[in-house]
Every structure is written in structure tokens, then in C-alpha cells.
Amino acid sequence: MSAHVVEVGTELPPLVLHYTREDLVRYAGASGDFNPIHWSDRAARALGMPSVIAHGMLTMGKALRIVTDWVGDPARVEGYFVRFTKPVPVPDDDAGVDVHVTARVTALEDGLATIAIDALLGETRVLGSAQAQVRCG
Incomplete structure (x- = not known):
């Protein structure tokens, strides 16, 4: 945690999440989630998606x-x-795709900070109402 005082409005350092098809294969193996929308463009398109999507x-x-x-x-x-x-559509190329994550403290009560998290793929919010509660003390 930052050495600075935590208060409502404190912004956390931003984070960039990078996804490639290889990441999806590795996650499928680790999680056991082999749904074809995560590895087959054909299956993803059959459900109206532009391509394979991240889990x-x-x-x-x-x-x-x-x-x-x-x-x-x-x-x-x-x-x-x-x-x-x-x-999060993941292209079949070496470049992959990035999701940009930002977060800020929205409440503090009894040593517990509520943190709102935003995750954007370009201008598109991929997670909604994302919140974490963290013990600060």
C-alpha cells in the first residue's frame, strides 16, 4: 500500500492487462474452462461474437x-x-489486446477502504460495478 495517507479520492496506480490467445489457452488449462468461445473463432462467431473472447x-x-x-x-x-x-475479444495475432484498469478509493470506514475499479477496452467498459473492500489498518 502507498506510504501516503489513504483517503476518499485516492487514485491507485493504473494497470494495463495484456491478453493474447496463448494467455487464453493457459487459463483454460488452469481453470478447466474449455468452452470453445475462448479458443474457436468459428464457435464465437456462431454466437454473434466478433472473435474468441477472454474468460x-x-x-x-x-x-x-x-x-x-x-x-x-x-x-x-x-x-x-x-x-x-x-x-474482451482477443485477436488471432501476436499483438493481442490491452485492457486499461484504473481505481480509486470511494469510501473509508473503520479501516476498510472501498475501491471502485474501472476496466476499459478502448472506450468500452468490460467490468461493471467493480468494487473491492480492503483492510487498510
Whole structure:
């Protein structure tokens, strides 16, 4: 956690999450989620998606890193909530795609900070209502 005083409005250092098709394959193996929308363009397009999409839980977990990097100890995270609002399409190339994550403290009560997290793919919000509660004291 920052050496500075934590107060409502404190902004956490921004984070860029990078996704490639290789990341999706690795996550599928680790999670056991082999839904073809995460590896087959044909399956994704059959459901109206432009291409393969990243696993929602992968995006959720990676986005929380903005908080765990800041707080320094993941055990200080007492709660985390997100809604999946838009998928993260991952192109079949070497460049991949980036999601930009920002966060700020929105409330402080009894040593517990509530942190609002924004995750954007370009101008598109991919997580909605994302919040973490972190023990500060």
C-alpha cells in the first residue's frame, strides 16, 4: 500500500492487462474452462461474437491486481464484486489486446477502504460495478 495517507479520492496506480490467445489457452488449462468461445473463432462467431473472447473470470482476476499490487498483501482484500458487462475479444495475432484498469478509493470506514475499479477496452467498459473492500489498518 502507498506510504501516503489513504483517503476518499485516492487514485491507485493504473494497470494495463495484456491478453493474447496463448494467455487464453493457459487459463483454460488452469481453470478447466474449455468452452470453445475462448479458443474457436468459428464457435464465437456462431454466437454473434466478433472473435474468441477472454474468460470473464480471467479478466476479473487480472483486474483485481490493481488493488493487490497497491495494498501489497492480497490477504487484506476482504471482498470483491464485479458484473461482466462486455466481452474482451482477443485477436488471432501476436499483438493481442490491452485492457486499461484504473481505481480509486470511494469510501473509508473503520479501516476498510472501498475501491471502485474501472476496466476499459478502448472506450468500452468490460467490468461493471467493480468494487473491492480492503483492510487498510
